[in-house]
Amino acid sequence: MKTNKFYIVASPRGFCAGVKRAILIVEQALKIFNSPVYVRHEVVHNKYVVDNLKKKGVIFVESIDEIPDKNIVILSAHGVAKKVLDKANNRDLKVFDATCPLVTKVHMEVLKYSKQNMDVILIGHKGHPEVIGTMGRFRDKFGGNIYLVQNIKEAEEIKIRQPNNLALVKQTTLSVDDTKKIVLQLQKLFPNVVLPTKDDICYATQNRQDAIGELAKISDTMFIVGSSNSSNSNRLKELAITKGVTAYLVDDASYIKNEMIKNSKIIGISAGASAPEELVLNVIDYIKNQGFTHKRIKTIKEEKVSFSIIKELR
Ligand code: SF4
Structure with missing residues (x-):
């Protein structure tokens, strides 16, 4: 039977190189x-990933103080x-740093x-x-200050x-459009600000x-697969809404309710950088079962970025 209801899937979507690397390190x-392996903070902001690693023996903590001596600790991709790195290194712990190389930059x-x-000036979201x-990488002993602008x-x-002695840096997962406006405003106030x-x-x-x-x-409704604490997933949802689409952030298909799609004709599906492809496939299956057929669109950009992991763990 022919249908006039379609779904389209974004490309690229889902796991980025930094997230793949961090999960592989763990x-x-x-x-x-062998377990236990301690990870300071969720290694990436995705509930499914974190729950799976817990099942395999990973213990997630928020503070290095929670980890008993002589254990393995991995620092999250964020x-x-x-002072946190120093604290870990000064304890009797084996430390692996899964910080994304682009955050290290x-x-x-x-x-x-x-x-x-x-x-x-750091443009970013307070508390992330x-x-x-x-x-916490800024060394104020040299006389400068770091300011957060949200x-x-x-x-x-x-x-x-x-x-007149000022530089600007950004959080890696911000809205590109919103950040451009903030940068323009800062350049108006501080014409000599040094940009990355x-x-x-x-x-x-x-x-x-x-x-x-x-x-x-082309979509009227959009599902972004990602967890509520994932910065880049939230930005994707906000962007879709800004463009006039009804958009939802969902951890997986179980979050989709019939009323979300009952009037939809074309559903767009994407995923934040920390959301695994199996959850995207789970959402696709659900949408297909509701009578939507696949409409192919071209990939916006091929991604060939990959980061190698720490030598000792290869
Ligand atoms: S979203 Fe970007 S900065 Fe964050 S882990 Fe992925 S590649 Fe690295």
Whole structure:
């Protein structure tokens, strides 16, 4: 029977190179050292991934103090403040750092600027572990300060001690469009602000947002597979809504209710950088069972990025 109800799937979507690397580090540590393996904070922000690793013997903690001596600890993909890394290294623990190399790049920028006695503005979301980690890489002993700006209003009101000795860095998973506006506002106030030579918003965030932009042109409803604490998944949902689409963030198909799709004609499906493909397939199955047929669209950008893992765990 022919149907006039379709679903389309974003490409690229789901796991990025940093998330794949972080999960592999934990899995390899389990394989080599056996459980328990401790991970400080959710290694990536996805409930399914975290629950699966728990079943395999991973113990997630929020503080290094919770880990007994002589154990393995892995630091999450979001990165940590220097004092957390120092604390782990100064204990009788074996430490593996699963910080995404693209977050480490931002840490290095912040460290460099602080050593040059510059002030730094970080655009990001207060309380997100990546932001806490990046702020905690700034060394204020050299005389500079680091400031957090979350939105346009804060960008308009910010007071900087050294407006002509100022650099800007970003959280890696921000909305590309919103951040552009914040940067423009900051440049208006501080024309000499030094910007990153290569954008701090990572390739995976950019590509997934671009793909949502394309999907939004043809979908009336969209499901973003991802957990509620995933920054980049939330940005995908917000972007779809900004483009006029009814969008939902769902951990898996069990979150979809019939009333969400009863008037839909074309459903777009994507996934945040920490959401596994099996959950996307689970959502696709559900949508198919509701009488929607697949409509193919072209890939926005082929992704070939991969990061190798720590030598000892290969
Ligand atoms: S979203 Fe970007 S910065 Fe975050 S882990 Fe993935 S590649 Fe790294």
